[in-house]
Amino acid sequence: MSQGFLKSSIGKKFVMGLTGLFLISFLVVHCFINCLIFFNDGGLTFNIGADFMAHNWLIRAGELVLFFGLIVHVIQALLLTLENKKARPIGYAKIDGAANSSWYSRSMGLLGTLLLMFLIIHLVHFWVKSRFTGLPGEDANGNENLYAVMQETFKMAWVVVLYALSMISLAYHLLHGFQSAFQTLGLNHKVYTPIIKKAGIAFSILIPFIFALMPILMFLGIIK
Amino acid sequence: MGSGHGTELNLTLKVWRQKNSKAAGSFETHQLTGISTDMSFLEMFDVLNEKLISEGKEAIAFDHDCREGICGMCSMYINGRPHGPKQGVTTCQLHMRSFKNGDTIVVEPWRSAAFPVIKDLAVDRSAFDRIIASGGYISVNTGNAQDANNILIPKTDADEAFGAAACIGCGACVAACKNSSAMLFVSAKVSQLALLPQGQVERKERVKKMVAAMDEEGFGNCTNTGACEAECPKGISLENIARMNRELMGATFK
Structure with a gap:
């Protein structure tokens, strides 16, 4: 019975919404840890957080769940896109999309693809080094020095530009995705939906802004 | 003028x-x-x-x-x-x-x-008819009409059911949707009956059958762009789609 649900068009978008919200919850944790660089203490506080995240077994297990959630979100999106393309084999000659919907709500696939490309580069920059190839030694507290990798990486202007632009993609992806997930889960309410929508807009601007601020401030040498 | x-x-x-x-x-x-x-x-x-x-x-x-x-x-x-x-x-x-x-x-x-x-600008919308035939009805004893207000219905429910029932099945929602999704149409039909006491008997089976029929017809999947609601000549609300999602969950995981 529940298998039939997951195969239905509503079940498929249910999976998109649920994994989307899960990935959103990850963004909060990631952003919170990264904010530790704003102590501007040469990364000592940040490295405490990063070291904990890298070695706590519960976090490592959560990391596997996170990758699973991401892969499901991506694969489901691809399958849905293919299905949706099939549902309109002959397209319109003229479409006035702006008259009835926002461009970013119609471009979730494109924005998602940009984000996936960014994510791969981002993982190579930090995650692969942190988990596999090793970090450049320890800091004064004896914690693994992930901060040193950040300093090295964000010396490169192209990296900083790429990260900032990718955060714009993230902002627009969230701008549609956040409130859309609630609608998909059937959480539509006369009083709460307007609040969810406003909270979604605030979240979609705030989180990518904070993320973008990190490479920019480090590049400019304001965070040392 | x-x-x-x-x-x-x-x-x-x-x-x-x-x-x-x-x-x-x-x-x-x-x-x-x-x-x-x-x-x-x-x-x-x-x-x-x-x-x-x-x-x-x-x-x-x-x-x-x-x-x-x-x-x-x-x-x-x-x-x-x-x-x-x-x-x-x-x-x-x-x-x-x-x-x-x-x-x-x-x-x-x-x-x-x-x-x-079918020809030129005329398209075959019988897919909508087949979705309705799959469950968009209520089974009632025919006979004389009941007295008005014999069954009491809260005003808010009546209003929402009426709003959903305003759907004329033109298919503009499908035409507007970048995914050719029929969610607004189907959700309006599911909602108008789910909100009223007469629709309760077949409520759970109805949503399952109508969603299955919709998927079988080859309509696309909803991505909540809201184009359907914006283009609907009868102003059918996206709230109906959220309701249909709830209805299907409720019918599946009771």
Whole structure:
């Protein structure tokens, strides 16, 4: 019975919404840890957080769940896109999309693809080094020095530009995705939906802004 | 009447022509002169068809019936939007005063695998009928009508059910959706019955059957862009889609 649900068009978008919200919850944790660089203490506080995240077994297990959630979100999106393309084999000659919907709500696939490309580069920059190839030694507290990798990486202007632009993609992806997930889960309410929508807009601007601020401030040498 | 009362337009019309569901179609360009701004969009097509017939050419096939905006028969994707540039109206209620002299108007049929073109601008929307037949009804004892207010219904429920029941099944939601999704239509039909006491008996089976029928017809998947709600001539709300999602979850995981 529940298998039939997951195969239905509503079940498929249910999976998109649920994994989307899960990935959103990850963004909060990631952003919170990264904010530790704003102590501007040469990364000592940040490295405490990063070291904990890298070695706590519960976090490592959560990391596997996170990758699973991401892969499901991506694969489901691809399958849905293919299905949706099939549902309109002959397209319109003229479409006035702006008259009835926002461009970013119609471009979730494109924005998602940009984000996936960014994510791969981002993982190579930090995650692969942190988990596999090793970090450049320890800091004064004896914690693994992930901060040193950040300093090295964000010396490169192209990296900083790429990260900032990718955060714009993230902002627009969230701008549609956040409130859309609630609608998909059937959480539509006369009083709460307007609040969810406003909270979604605030979240979609705030989180990518904070993320973008990190490479920019480090590049400019304001965070040392 | 608007300020354009009595004026006439010269227009270029690019209309999709297609012999049948199997033939490949293409656009045909027509020049129209002296089109009154008081005409409806369909009346403009009537003028064009009379001209075509008098020239010994084949008239353009298009769907229409009541021409009062209540039957859901007229369609046409006009300048990139179902039912044209005005919000909350069907094509028959769209008037030529919404256009300017010298405009080029592109007219296409609804585009969806589930709505095959029958001819020119007329598409086969029987997929909607099959979805309704799968569960969009209530089984009642026929006989004399009940007394009014015999079954008490909260005003808010009655209003929401009425809002959903305003759907005329024209298919503009499918035409507007970038995914050709029929969620707004199906959710309106599920909602109007789920909200009322008469609909309770078959409530759970209904939503399961109607969603399954919708998926089987080859409509796309909803991505909540909201284009359907914006283009719906009857202002059917996206809230219905959220309700249908809840209904299906409730029916599946009881």
